[in-house]
Structures are given as C-alpha cells and as structure tokens.
Amino acid sequence: MEGEHFAGQGIRTAVTGGYGETLGGRLGPTYLKAGMQKILSLAIEMSGFKAGEDGGPETDFSAAFELLSLPRLNKPWYLAQAVWDQVPGVREEINADVEWGLRRLLARGVRTYPRLIEAFLNEYSGAFMETEMLLSLRGSLDVSLPFAGRELLRLAGSFPMHIKVHNNLNRLMLVRNAPDLAKPSTAATLIPASVPIPLQEASRLLRRTRDQTQWRLHSATKGLVPIPRPSWWQLEFLRDGVAFHDLVDDLKADIWDRETIRTRITDNADNRARLEWRSSTALLSQQMLIVATLDRMFR
Numbered sequence: 001m002e003g004e005h006f007a008g009q010g011i012r013t014a015v016t017g018g019y020g021e022t023l024g025g026r027l028g029p030t031y032l033k034a035g036m037q038k039i040l041s042l043a044i045e046m047s048g049f050k051a052g053e054d055g056g057p058e059t060d061f062s063a064a065f066e067l068l069s070l071p072r073l074n075k076p077w078y079l080a081q082a083v084w085d086q087v088p089g090v091r092e093e094i095n096a097d098v099e100w101g102l103r104r105l106l107a108r109g110v111r112t113y114p115r116l117i118e119a120f121l122n123e124y125s126g127a128f129m130e131t132e133m134l135l136s137l138r139g140s141l142d143v144s145l146p147f148a149g150r151e152l153l154r155l156a157g158s159f160p161m162h163i164k165v166h167n168n169l170n171r172l173m174l175v176r177n178a179p180d181l182a183k184p185s186t187a188a189t190l191i192p193a194s195v196p197i198p199l200q201e202a203s204r205l206l207r208r209t210r211d212q213t214q215w216r217l218h219s220a221t222k223g224l225v226p227i228p229r230p231s232w233w234q235l236e237f238l239r240d241g242v243a244f245h246d247l248v249d250d251l252k253a254d255i256w257d258r259e260t261i262r263t264r265i266t267d268n269a270d271n272r273a274r275l276e277w278r279s280s281t282a283l284l285s286q287q288m289l290i291v292a293t294l295d296r297m298f299r
Contacts, residue, residue, distance in 0.1 A: 003136065003137035003138070003139055003140030003141050004140050006137065006140065006141060007140040007141055011141065012141060012142060013141060013142040013143070013144060014134055014137045014141045014142070014143050014144070015134075015143075015144045015145075015146065016131075016134045016144075016145060017146065017147055018125060018131075018147075019122065019145060019147035019148045019153065020146075020147040021122070021125075022118065022122055022147070022153055022156040022157055023147070023152075023156040023159075023164060023169060023170060024164065024166075024167045024169075024170050025159075025161055025163075025164030025165040025166060025167065025168065025169065026166070026167070027117070027118045027121040027122055027125070028045065028114045028117060028118050028161045028165060029041055029045070029067060029113070029114055029117055029161075030042045030045055030165065030166075031117075031121065032067045032068070032117065033067075039205075042165065042166065042201065045114075045161050045162050045165045046162060046165055046166070046168070046197065046198065047162065048160075048162040057106050057111070059113075060106070060111060060112055060113040060116055061102055061103070061106060061113075061116070063113035064102055064113045064116040064117050064120070065098065065099060065102055067117060068098050068102070068117065068120060069094075069095045069098050069099075070091050070094055070095055072091065073090055073091035073094070077257075077260060077264070077287075078256055078257055078260065078261050078264075078287060078291050079255060079256065079257060080254070080255055080256060080257045081257070083254075083255045098120075101120055101123070101124075102116055102120060105119050105120060114161045115157065115161075118157065118161070119157065122153075131145070165197075166197050166200075166201065167197070168197045171193060171194065171196075171197065174193070174194070175194050179194065181193075182194035185203075186200075188204050188207065189203045189204045189207065190203040190204075190206060190207050191203045210228065211228045214226075214227065214228045215227065215228065215279065219271070219280070222271050223271050227279065234279070234282075235279060235281050235282040235285055236279065236281055238281050238284075238285055239268065239269055239281045240269055241265040241266065241268065241269040244265045244284065244285075244288050245262065245265060247288050247291070247292045248261055248262060248265070250292070250295075251291070251292075251295045252295060252298070252299060253294075253295050253298045253299075255298075256291060256295070261288075261291070264284065265284070268280050268281055268284050
C-alpha cells in the first residue's frame with residue numbers, strides 16, 4: 001500500500017542508508033547506554049582506550065551479553081493484560097535468542113565485544129527494520145541498499161570503534177572530499193559538522209539541556225511555555241489525537257488494550273501526559289506506529 005502511494009507521487013526509487021551506520025560507528029557499546037554512562041562510554045571510546053576489547057571469546061561474549069540481554073521485562077502499556085499473562089517466559093526466550101545470536105557471531109569469527117555488539121545490532125536492525133521496510137516497497141518501486149555491499153561492510157566493520165565512533169571517520173572523509181557539505185551543523189548540534197567530534201558532542205549536550213528544560217517547562221505550565229521549535233521531536237500537529245484514534249479504529253488484532261490506548265491519546269491531547277524531557281506527542285507517535293505495524297503483521 002505504501003509503495004503504491006509513493007509510486008503515485010512520482011517516486012521511482014526508495015533508498016536506505018541504514019547499513020552506513022557500520023561506517024559511522026553508531027551501533028557500538030555506547031549506543032546501548034544512557035545518561036552519564038553514555039557520556040563516559042563515549043569518552044573512553046573516543047580516547048582509543050581498548051581495555052576489555054581483547055579478553056578472549058568468553059570474556060567478549062559475557063561483556064556483549066550483559067549489554068544486550070534484558071534483566072527485566074514489563075508488559076507494554078498498550079498490550080492487553082490477559083494476552084500478556086498467556087505468554088510467560090518472554091524475557092527468557094529473548095535472552096536465549098540473544099545468546100544464540102552472539103554465539104553464532106563468535107563462531108563466524110567476530111572478535112572483541114564492541115564488534116560483537118555492532119554486528120548483532122546491524123543484523124537485527126537490518127533484518128527487522130531497514131531491509132524489511134525497504135523490501136516491502138519493491139512491488140511498486142526500485143529499491144537500493146548502497147551501503148550493504150559485502151566488501152564495504154567487511155571493511156567498515158574492521159575499523160576499531162574509536163576511529164569511527166559518532167561519525168568521526170565520516171566527518172574526516174567529508175572535510176577532505178566535500179568540505180562544503182560539512183559546513184552546516186547537523187540537526188543535533190549547534191556548530192558546523194566539520195568541527196572535531198568532541199566539540200560537536202559538547203554543543204549537542206548544550207542543545208539537549210536547553211530542549212529538555214523547555215519541554216519540561218512546556219509540560220509543567222500546560223503549554224504556556226512554548227515548545228523548542230528546532231527540535232526533531234516537533235510533532236505537535238498530531239497532538240489533537242485524530243490520527244491516533246484513526247489508527248486505533250483500524251486495529252484488527254485482539255491483543256491490544258484499546259481503552260488504555262485511547263485514554264493515553266486523550267490525556268496527551270489535553271496536555272495531561274506525564275512530565276517528559278521531550279515531546280509526549282512524539283513518544284506516543286513512536287509507540288502508535290509500533291502498534292499499527294504489528295497489527296498489520298498479524299493480518
């Protein structure tokens with residue numbers, strides 16, 4: 001259906017650059033952390049400090065499994081309680097799948113826990129997100145995966161994480177080969193993309209702090225303080241809930257807690273959503289798209 005819609009708009013080819021994240025160094029250990037742990041992990045990676053990278057297969061496996069496995073798993077708020085109660089052991093099954101995937105990568109010759117994590121996340125996101133979404137369009141459009149070449153992926157995966165982390169290698173290539181493209185800032189930073197990554201990360205922290213503060217004030221004052229305009233969480237045109245309620249009306253599977261979903265939509269529309277550091281509407285849109293996608297998969 002989406003492919004037919006795009007084709008009707010005159011679009012002939014769909015492209016995803018998701019596999020380029022291997023060259024960009026995004027899907028390493030730092031990707032799985034948050035808050036101060038993320039900042040410290042990024043600092044260690046960018047310093048080139050390699051402690052823990054060459055500990056042998058079992059040490060590498062244990063370090064990767066600790067980051068990728070689920071210590072706990074709560075019921076998704078949009079799922080019916082009766083359905084959740086009928087599927088015990090979900091966390092254990094997920095962790096068993098993670099262990100199997102890591103063991104398979106080790107057997108294939110992937111070494112060091114950052115590379116294990118990168119390979120696992122690339123396969124997961126490639127199989128279940130970028131590739132599947134793109135291939136779903138091929139009945140109506142040409143599709144392209146420009147970064148999915150075997151030799152390119154092998155080369156990108158061979159670089160140590162500290163060389164490419166947070167697009168450092170991409171930045172260097174741009175500055176050298178297409179400097180004009182590196183002059184503007186990215187959506188996440190306040191300074192040009194040509195500036196060294198540590199300085200970009202510092203400006204990103206400032207922007208994030210500013211946006212967090214303004215989102216919290218917006219929520220606390222029930223909308224009196226305006227939302228941060230440049231934020232990529234700017235999806236307030238969905239706040240009235242019309243599009244969300246249309247998605248609920250279209251659900252066919254019996255696994256959803258429709259009453260809770262509609263209450264969450266109404267609370268968000270009336271600005272009664274819980275205090276967040278970012279747009280509650282943007283968060284809700286992500287979750288509603290998960291629900292809608294899964295519902296279509298079950299049909």
